[in-house]
Amino acid sequence: MFGALDISTSALVAQRQRLTAISANVALGSTVVDPNADPDDFRRRVAIFAPGDPVSGSREGVHLKEILYDQAPFRKIHDEGHPFADEDGYVQVPNIDPSIEMINAVEASRAYEANITAAEATKSMLQTSLRLLA
Template sequence: MSLANVFSIAGSGMSAQSIRLNATSSNIANAETVSSSIDETYRARYPVFAHAMNDAQEEGSLFEDQPKAVGAGVQVMGVVESQEALQARYDPNHPMANEEGYVYYPNVNVVEQMADMISASRSFQTNVDVLNTAKSMMQKVLTLGQ
């Protein structure tokens, strides 16, 4: 793997963590929204990540038929809604209460979401550090010939 691949790998990681941060902030923003129907209630959303793989450019062994695959970063497969149960609360005086007096709250755990947000933020910063380190390494290589 060349040093130039580091930029695309770290960039894909930053993009993935950005999507994760957006989903987490959306979950936190909608944590206390209510609805009178289970179908209309907000559900927590989570991004699904996968390894992006490329065929290796390097020569394999003479005894291998399969080309080697190398990591090419992270790809976002999609965003899924949580299937955990919603919180039904009996509150007949609430303006959004249904005929039985229940209101439904999202299945968002704010503490879990805050921990996820901190993790995504630190992962994003780690990818920024990787980019800065690779950039300084390439600059050092350019100055070797002077």
């Protein structure tokens, strides 16, 4: 039964990490790409999950495998007065769609809540078992 708590906990950690990536995307959404910086610093981050726990070797649960950088092209907006504007007056902005990020945030939040509910159900079952055995 403790395995069920471990599985729920692994999912909670993974969803928190996913929400961290989404938050970074939302924060970056209103920036302008610095042509002198690393382009990956301005790319949308995507959390990739994998089954199991690589530390314990368990095949159950889930973990964050990696954060990928979305290679979609940057969007261009016209802003002639900006110091990063090209010769045509365009600046590049991150490849982030705020609507998609908000949908992803709600999805991650719901998954987090579902795993809390599963953990609470497991905890309740453990408490009932302990009462019966005591």
